[in-house]
Amino acid sequence: MEEFELIRKIIPTYYRQPSVVKGVGDDAFVFRSSEDIVFTTDTMVEEVHFSRKTMDTHAVGYRALAANVSDLAAMGSRPAFYSVSLVLTPDWTDEEILALYDGMEQLAEKHSMDLVGGDTVSGSQTVVAITAHGYLPPDKGRYRSDAEDGDVIFVTGTLGDSRGGLEELMNPGESVSGHLIARHRYPEPKAEFAAGLTSLSRLCLNDISDGIASEANEIATASGVRLHLQKEKVPVSEELRNRYPDQAGEWALSGGEDFELLGTVAPGEKEALLEKARELDIRLTFIGTVSASDLPEVLLHSPQGTETLQPTGYTHLKERRKRL
Ligand SMILES: Nc1ncnc2c1ncn2[C@@H]1O[C@H](COP(=O)(O)OP(=O)(O)O)[C@@H](O)[C@H]1O
Ligand SMILES: Cc1ncc(C[n+]2csc(CCOP(=O)(O)OP(=O)(O)O)c2C)c(N)n1
Ligand SMILES: [Mg+2]
Ligand SMILES: [Mg+2]
Ligand SMILES: [Mg+2]
Missing domain, CATH: 3.30.1330.10 (PurM-like, N-terminal domain)
Known part of the structure; x- marks a missing residue:
């Protein structure tokens, strides 16, 4: 051919x-x-x-x-x-x-x-x-720069599964997880969900390709705000937690390629978001809040304490040789 x-x-x-x-x-x-x-x-x-x-x-x-x-x-x-x-x-x-x-x-x-x-x-x-x-529709663009003080932060789906599926494919063990492999091979971008939210006057959105650690920092920088993420609330599938108990937490934050949505809205819009998610049978989790800050940053809170979440997702062009 x-x-x-x-x-x-x-x-x-x-x-x-x-x-x-x-x-x-x-x-x-x-x-x-x-x-x-x-x-x-x-x-x-x-x-x-x-x-x-x-x-x-x-x-x-x-x-x-x-x-x-x-x-x-x-x-x-x-x-x-x-x-x-x-x-x-x-x-x-x-x-x-x-x-x-x-x-x-x-x-x-x-x-x-x-x-x-x-x-x-x-x-x-x-x-x-x-x-x-x-x-x-005119003026309904959903930008990384639209997060505001007082917003709640949400994410669709579960995170880290794609990275888990990649692991199953690249380093297969004695049994493989069909669920994680399917999540890696056939992710489901949430376009119908996002485009169905036109009734919201303001909505900040970013999609998770490099890992939420990276994309949350992109929102913080573009909006000039501080994002507070509650580590325990970041949604991780049971399958990922069972098969990779030691890596699941890290992969949820920086595994990438989940193609889920990360966003922020005013607290009064929470119900509208949940309703659309229910209608489309999409899992939606509120994982934190936004506060005003002179220094854009992402804080990760857990019972063990609070740390700054660095943009540790996938980055190209990091390893290049100098031309001889
Ligand atoms: N080589 C390039 N030339 C021009 N624009 C680029 C190039 N690479 C990335 N961009 C732009 O930079 C922005 C961020 O890109 P990227 O991090 O790849 O976004 P995403 O993770 O959403 O795919 C986008 O507006 C994209 O169009
Ligand atoms: C064989 C193989 N190795 C590694 C990966 C992991 N990986 C490759 S690119 C990438 C991040 C997303 O790709 P990028 O080109 O940055 O997409 P964008 O952010 O522009 O949407 C990840 C996690 C993979 N999917 N397959
Ligand atoms: Mg993107
Ligand atoms: Mg890109
Ligand atoms: Mg990228």
């Missing part, structure tokens, strides 16, 4: 979004809008974000799109379109390439998204780069 044959196979036969003016097949994609447009991009590199030794390409495609949908969710937008830029090494089989697109389609269908373009090239390392677009 060469480049043009692949494009013929993946090209959509219909579009879910009515705003498509020109879909895949011309020099670029065209759509029409009266709303604000959000766009985001995230890249996955083989052996950095996934390994084909432990994951089939269906899950690779799903996760690559999930990372983007999670960012659209974190802005409060309704996902609409995505385009896919691929660098593929010569060892990729036709089946692997088509399964990659099937994985994306599985999530795209759930969020009514359309594949509207991309690019396909051969190269020496596999890269899957996706750009995604979403719609936003």
